[in-house]
Amino acid sequence: MGIILQRITTAIIELEIDTIQELVTTALDSGIDPADVLTAATDGMDEVGRLYEGKEYYLTELILAGETMKETLEILAPALQDKGDASSGKDHVILATVKGDQHDIGKNILHSLLIPQGCIIHDLGMNVDAGTIVTKVRETGAKVIGLSSLLTMTIDQVRVVHEALVAAGLRDCVKIIVGGAPLNMELALELGADAYAKDATSGVQEIKRLLAS
Amino acid sequence: MDVVEGITMSLRREGEPDRVYSFVQGIMRKFERTFDERYGDDLADEEIVLLPGKNIVIHKKLGFDSSWYGTPSPEIHYGEKHDKLLDEFQERWSVRNQNYFVNNNGSLMNRGMLSGYSYNYFVDGLLKERETWEAWHEDYEIEPIPPERIDHVNEALHMGFEHDFLIIPSTGLLMEPLIAKIGIDAIGRYAYRSPEFLEKICKTIMKVPYEKMRFLCKTDAPVIIIPDDCAYKGRPILSPRMYEKFIIPHFSKVIKMAHDAGKLVIFHSDGKVEPYYNLLIDAGLDAHQSIEPVAGNNLAEIKQTYGDRLSFIGNIDCSRLLPYGSRHEVIEAVKDCLRVGAPGGGYMFSPCTDLTDSCTLENVETMMATYKKFRNYPITIP
Numbered sequence: 001m002g003i004i005l006q007r008i009t010t011a012i013i014e015l016e017i018d019t020i021q022e023l024v025t026t027a028l029d030s031g032i033d034p035a036d037v038l039t040a041a042t043d044g045m046d047e048v049g050r051l052y053e054g055k056e057y058y059l060t061e062l063i064l065a066g067e068t069m070k071e072t073l074e075i076l077a078p079a080l081q082d083k084g085d086a087s088s089g090k091d092h093v094i095l096a097t098v099k100g101d102q103h104d105i106g107k108n109i110l111h112s113l114l115i116p117q118g119c120i121i122h123d124l125g126m127n128v129d130a131g132t133i134v135t136k137v138r139e140t141g142a143k144v145i146g147l148s149s150l151l152t153m154t155i156d157q158v159r160v161v162h163e164a165l166v167a168a169g170l171r172d173c174v175k176i177i178v179g180g181a182p183l184n185m186e187l188a189l190e191l192g193a194d195a196y197a198k199d200a201t202s203g204v205q206e207i208k209r210l211l212a213s
Numbered sequence: 214m215d216v217v218e219g220i221t222m223s224l225r226r227e228g229e230p231d232r233v234y235s236f237v238q239g240i241m242r243k244f245e246r247t248f249d250e251r252y253g254d255d256l257a258d259e260e261i262v263l264l265p266g267k268n269i270v271i272h273k274k275l276g277f278d279s280s281w282y283g284t285p286s287p288e289i290h291y292g293e294k295h296d297k298l299l300d301e302f303q304e305r306w307s308v309r310n311q312n313y314f315v316n317n318n319g320s321l322m323n324r325g326m327l328s329g330y331s332y333n334y335f336v337d338g339l340l341k342e343r344e345t346w347e348a349w350h351e352d353y354e355i356e357p358i359p360p361e362r363i364d365h366v367n368e369a370l371h372m373g374f375e376h377d378f379l380i381i382p383s384t385g386l387l388m389e390p391l392i393a394k395i396g397i398d399a400i401g402r403y404a405y406r407s408p409e410f411l412e413k414i415c416k417t418i419m420k421v422p423y424e425k426m427r428f429l430c431k432t433d434a435p436v437i438i439i440p441d442d443c444a445y446k447g448r449p450i451l452s453p454r455m456y457e458k459f460i461i462p463h464f465s466k467v468i469k470m471a472h473d474a475g476k477l478v479i480f481h482s483d484g485k486v487e488p489y490y491n492l493l494i495d496a497g498l499d500a501h502q503s504i505e506p507v508a509g510n511n512l513a514e515i516k517q518t519y520g521d522r523l524s525f526i527g528n529i530d531c532s533r534l535l536p537y538g539s540r541h542e543v544i545e546a547v548k549d550c551l552r553v554g555a556p557g558g559g560y561m562f563s564p565c566t567d568l569t570d571s572c573t574l575e576n577v578e579t580m581m582a583t584y585k586k587f588r589n590y591p592i593t594i595p
Contacts, residue, residue: 015405055488058452059445060401067398102325102334105397127325152532152571153328181446181483182507182532198447 004030005040008072012044013051015064017071024075034079041072042116049113049201059109062200066112073115091119091211092142096128098157103150106179109200110146117204119211130157130164137170144210146203147193149180155191158183162192175210179203216278216379217435224436224477224499224524226559233555233588236381236502236526236563237277238481243328243570244577245271251574262376264369269378276581279561281438281481282369282380285362287424291317292352302339315339319349320393328570338396343410346395355420358428366432381479382434384425386441386467387460388450388482390418397450404455411459419463426467430474437476438502439467444484446508453488465496472497479526483566484508490519500524505565507532513553516560525554526561529580535564536571543576547583548594555592562588 004027011020027037048065051057057065095111097104104126111123122136133145149155158178165171177195178188188196195210197203214222219230240248248271262269272280302315312324314333319340322333340346366382373380391400395414403411422439429437443449449456471478477499480486485508486493486501493501504510504527512528528550529535534543547562554560562584568577587594 015401017402018406055448056452058448058455059450060397060404060455061452063398064401064405067402100326102323102336151327152536152569184507184533187533 008040009044012041012068013047015068017068020068020071021075024072028079034076045116052201062109092140093119093144094122094136094142095146096124097126097148098154099129101149101151101154102126107148110203113200113204130161133161134164134168137174144207145176147178152182155182158191158193177206216377220379221435223561226524229558229590233562234278236279236561239567240271241567241570242330244568247574264372265365266369279379279381282382284382284384284425285358287358288356290354294348294351318393338394340394341399350417363431370433381436381438382429383438383440384422386422386439387463388441388443415459426470437471438479440481443482444486447485449488456489457492461492461496468497494522500526502526503565504528506530520559524559527563527565529564531564531566531569535576540579543579544583547580551587552594
């Protein structure tokens with residue numbers, strides 16, 4: 001049992017996108033608890049994050065690892081639901097690229113790295129206006145909003161979202177984390193955000209911290 | 214010293230020229246409009262400098278010495294399978310989003326707006342599957358760029374020389390077209406699972422850059438720029454190992470073509486390119502342009518580590534400094550760049566990207582006034 005779980009961890013680390021579904025299926029067919037399979041896969045993703053931080057892995061590897069994780073969850077998600085591991089009690093996170101900006105690579109990588117963290121992700125896509133984000137916060141009770149802006153011209157939209165949340169009386173209920181080429185921590189705070197992440201892996205760590213706070 | 218002498222001396226790292234020379238990539242439309250509103254009616258006739266294929270009025274008025282210049286592209290022919298696939302893609306994607314369309318590169322694009330102007334955003338490369346790639350490129354052929362276009366480029370170059378301005382013709386390379394055609398996810402997948410197929414893809418893509426470089430080698434351009442974004446904040450997209458395997462062999466060849474024709478080569482990429490510097494130096498590169506501060510580039514450090522083997526152009530921040538910085542911050546940033554970049558030569562002054570729509574004219578003018586005040590060798594900056 002331990003061998004197949006170890007094999008799943010290794011397959012995620014070594015980006016074996018072509019074989020991961022077969023491994024997960026074999027694990028489930030042999031009676032392994034889906035939660036243990038998820039833990040094995042998450043361990044693999046954690047190691048991928050470490051390899052990225054250590055500059056052994058780069059963006060291509062990070063994306064490929066995210067794709068491999070998605071393949072894993074395609075098989076695993078129904079099994080987890082059957083076991084009653086429903087979404088109740090989990091934290092909601094909203095992701096969006098701000099209004100006026102249509103770049104989403106960073107946001108999508110963050111999305112795929114957040115999947116194994118057990119939160120419920122509402123990815124609103126690109127070019128999302130503040131009103132849509134406010135509505136989603138109200139609807140889901142999300143604790144964190146991750147905003148992406150690649151363009152210098154659109155970073156002011158972070159402030160627009162912040163002010164819209166204040167106007168809606170929701171700002172104290174939700175944290176805003178931002179990322180994107182023109183941003184840094186100083187600018188993030190100036191625009192009304194609570195946190196900044198320089199890349200997707202640090203974004204995961206920051207979001208975990210914000211959810212725990 | 215004229216701009217050609219000064220710039221080539223800077224790029225060759227042959228010591229300190231008379232002054233630090235300058236470069237600007239491009240100027241975005243809203244910034245142009247602001248400039249026109251401020252100065253349009255007051256420009257003297259001799260200030261209106263229109264080269265064939267390039268308007269350098271703003272460049273000259275602000276005091277830049279050089280800028281890049283588009284190179285004619287070869288005509289590309291595709292086969293019937295490409296046309297059929299393109300129709301299928303258009304139909305499939307326009308149903309999902311009416312603003313989506315697919316271009317001849319196999320890129321899914323999204324029609325949108327940027328600063329009040331229509332702008333097409335890249336969404337993803339669609340030629341991810343081997344069968345799709347092969348069908349798309351069956352009967353793919355490119356024609357040599359017509360030799361008469363050489364005269365057009367030379368006319369622009371020589372008119373530029375008359376105004377003591379250097380246009381630097383460009384040819385793309387490999388990283389950007391790879392992303393445009395197959396997407397970053399497929400690059401990673403093939404690099405790990407079918408490297409020989411990724412090499413085949415690279416070879417097909419490189420037909421256009423090789424032809425453009427062949428063409429440029431026949432022009433009078435003393436310097437050629439290769440824009441091919443390969444990095445983002447903090448690091449490059451591909452690992453140095455992969456970049457060395459898939460990109461550098463082609464990069465070396467185009468640099469050699471240029472050097473054999475007596476031309477110098479500048480590489481443009483945003484982001485933090487430093488992990489590739491040793492590879493690029495071994496490939497023969499003369500200079501790297503951009504050196505974005507927000508991507509984590511420290512000009513002093515890279516100049517100290519690589520300055521004897523590579524020249525640098527840029528490092529003025531266009532993300533925060535030029536749009537939002539105070540006058541004092543702009544002045545200090547320019548002084549810092551000149552203080553650490555200029556000594557010994559091998560440095561050209563430049564905003565790290567285009568002058569974007571969010572850069573203010575006041576800050577850009579402050580930047581250029583400070584640059585002009587302190588640019589003469591020997592550099593003495595308080």
